[in-house]
Amino acid sequence: MGKDNSRVKPRLPRGFEDRGAADIAAMNQMIETIRSVYERYGFDPVETPMFEYTEALGKFLPDEDRPNQGVFSLQDDDESWMSLRYDLTAPLARHFAENYQDLPKPYRTYRQGYVFRNEKPGPGRFRQFMQFDADTVGAPGPEADAEMCMMMADTMDALGLVGRYVVRVNNRKVLDGVLESAGVTSDEQKLTVLRAIDKLDKFGAQGVKQLLGEGRKDDSGDFTKGAGLTEYQVDIVLKYLFTDLVKTNSEQIDEVIGLSELNARGREGIEELQDMAALFFSAGYDVDRIRIDFGVVRGLEYYTGPVFEIELTFPVQNEKGQDVVFGSVGGGGRYDGLVSRFRPEATPATGFSMGVSRLMTALRLTGNLGDTEVQGPVVVLVMDREQIADYQQMVAELRNAGVRAEMFMGQSKNFGKQLAYADKRNSPAVVIVGSDERENGKVQIKDLIEGKRAAAAIKDNAEWKSERPGQFEVPRSELVPAIRKLLDGQD
């Protein structure tokens, strides 16, 4: 049989991804774009490690003596649990609390990095993915929240997505107020109601109504138990959700103010939204960029006030052409309680997170990622093994001149293979020096890009060879200037 079962099958764990040169270039470009916006807003970078003590992340299960399933965890030497961070906010709270004395307040920072969630992956959902966050810690006012929303919008614009997203804004206090008025008191029921509201754009009014009441059966036949509200309660919630869509944010807010069910807590939230809407208006952010939307919930329980979310306004399909449910590509809100887990002082904070990986996936799937093809190096071919010192010298000259260059390192001394290699690397040019050139003090430079163009018409291989499209000869001393000139001409 001769079957070798000892060989390991190379396979990626589900929900994780390898990234090649083009992907990395695209991601770096996105990161740089986002970074420049955050810098311009006056935020400074900070970096925290991938691991934190689980208790610092707040993800210890109260009943059992181990961390939440959703986080990747392991035990340190002293048996204390450590976890891979699942977002960049909890680690920031820890960092701020730990360095409280030295940090300026408000503390305005950004940071970017991979976070990890041990969950079932889906379209645009990975178990390792990149986020790019900005936070203002120690600023209580709605102007700090409004700034976050405007920065989110500016970031999306900078990423070339003008008019193709919307930042939706709501306030948890409004939600809480409505629920209180409706007499929804148990925490569990509250959560279920919030989740139901969150599904509005997914399932529509009917779906939400079912989820608020008995429950809903989805297309795959699965049944989701509802919140079990009475008809009267459902009406209150729906009335609040389905205020008429109007032209401006302040009009939108007025619609809710008109509802008699709004209690003191709800009105507090409304006032904050009014303040934010006024700032959006005066700064020229229209409803098509930032919209007050009472359907925004956000899952995280630590949000205490304004919450916001970036949504793409174009449909996304996967590689198979199937329409795909694509979540938000960024979000955030005010989390006034997070730092107080570590410190006695009340520390208000607000921030948001850009889902870099998810956004990149959406852009790639919709063909909006832009051209990030990576240009290869100039390759110096090895014609004579004895001359590699000479070839290496040429490479060094090119590198010293700032040109990306390498000597062919493969096994094959076959000329054609070396050219095929350069072609596959997307090299701009190769340098050819055999005995003929050496004796005459010359080098052959082959412009692979021009050559490809010139060769398009050539069908016959003999002609193709003798024609040597894109190839020319210069004195050895002219190597670097000739290559430079060629590269300049190519861009």
Added chain:
RNA sequence: GCCGCCUUAGCUCAGUUGGUUAGAGCGCUAGAAUGUGGAUCUAGAGGUCCCCUGUUCGAUUCAGGGAGGCGGUACCA
């Protein structure tokens, strides 16, 4: 977790109403062409037909179970 669909060569997929040597395109390797990429032609390598159990003279094909993938749904701190 629950529901649906899927799994055959590196990739995309045919096919076998249960039968002996399981195919194509692309890709890969080599040659035509030993100093010239592409196109062309020729040849070659590459398979546990996802795994296990059962039914059967015989299973890649049928049945049951499992795993993995895709999608939905739940959860998502």
